[in-house]
Every structure is written in structure tokens, then in C-alpha cells.
Amino acid sequence: MKTQKIILFILLGVIVLFFTTCGGGKNVVARIEGNKITLDDFNVRFEYYLKSKYIQAPEYIPTARADMEERMSCLKDMVNENLILLEAKKMKLDKRDDVKGLIKLYTQQIVINAYIEEYLADDIKVEDSEISDFYQKNRSQFRGMDPEMAKRRIRFEIMRQKYDKKISQILDKLRGKYQIEQNENIIRPIMSGELGAPGTGEAPATIKKPEIKPEEKKEETKPAETKESTPKESK
Secondary structure, X not given: OHHHHHHHHHHHHHHHHHHHXXXXXXXXXXXEOOEEEEHHHHHHHHHXXXXXXXXXXXXXXXHHHOOHHHHHHHHHHHHHHHHHHHHHHHOOHHHOHHHHHHHHHHHHHHHHHHHHHXXXXXXXXXXXXXXXXXXXXXXXXXXXXOHHHHHHHHHHHHXXXXXXXXXXXXXXXHXXXXXXXXXXXXXXXXXXXXXXXXXXXXXXXXXXXXXXXXOOOOOOOOOOOOOOOXXXXXX
């Protein structure tokens, strides 16, 4: 295992050294048909990679950040994604309206996440004492569970509760700060499903509810009465 890590370290060093000195561009870690992966690109992506992978166990991030296997795995993902991106652009998928809409949506979400990380990071930190207290109050939920797994789940749950509380407070302030206007003429048909699907310009097909007919009462047919024959006494 130690030898494998040394080899990975050497490979990563060779890749970075080659592209930063001989690749024709400063701090270019890799090129895929002209698409550059710069050192800055890699650093940003590596942080995202670690936060996504260890979302329920952020205490492992500092150790993982120094792990050469983690770095190589992230770089491999970036190269693979660029290969797919090249093919997708060749198919002009990036020009499709639905894809453009998703790009806008994801861009907004990235900015929102940056805001949350900037202003909520300290407020949603979880202390070990909070984890211990939560465990003592909810011991039955974690009976038979691996201690480390239980700790991660508790940390994530406390973090989620803190986030919900803090974001609710922030939104209350923002609603008083910014004006909100809603077009009820559009909202009502959207909520009721009367408005056509985006891009079609057509109203959705109306779905008729099946008629439920009352069940007809069937006359119960009684079985024919059979007269019991009394056995004759033998003389």
C-alpha cells in the first residue's frame, strides 16, 4: 500500500511538472484536445470533490486533502468529464434551450452555496459535546449501529437542524429587505396544472377522472332450505 502511494505521488508530480513546464501554458495540469485544466481549476474542483465525498464526515477532509490517491482520483474524474464534454459540445447539446436553462439554474445554485458557506459555516458547526448529548437522548435509534457511523449520522442531523433554523432567520430578514411581486394570473394555472409545459406552447391534455359508479346491490341468493328428516324408530 505504501509503495502504491509513492507511485501515485510520483505520477501526479510528473503530470503537474510536465504540463506546467512543457505544456505551453503556465500552471496547466492537463490538456484534452485544447481544453485546459489549470492548477486553479484542479484546486477548486478538489475542494468540491472532498466536500461532496465527505459530506457526512467533514472531519476526514484534512486527512483526505493530503492523500495522493484522492488527488489522482479527482484528476482522473476531471479528465473523463472533459472527454464527455468535448463530445457533448460536438453534438451541440450545450445550445439546447433545456440545457441552457439548467446551466442558469446551476450557476444560481453555486452562488447560493457560496453565500451559505460564507455566512452559515460557523453557525452550523457541530461540537462533540452536541453529538454526545444527541446520542444520549436518542440511544434507541442507534442500537447495534457502528459507533463511527452513528457519529456521522448524528453530526449530519444536527447540522441540518442548525441550517434549517439559521436559513429561516436569514430568509425572514431578506423578505423584509427586498420586494417580492408574484403574478397570480400565471401562478394559479401553474399550480392547478392548466398551464402548458415549457417550450410546447400547448395546454396539457386534460385527464378525466374515472367515473366511479355505485356498486349495484346484488340480491343474496339464499340456499334452498332442506327439511331434516327425522329417523324412524325401528319396531
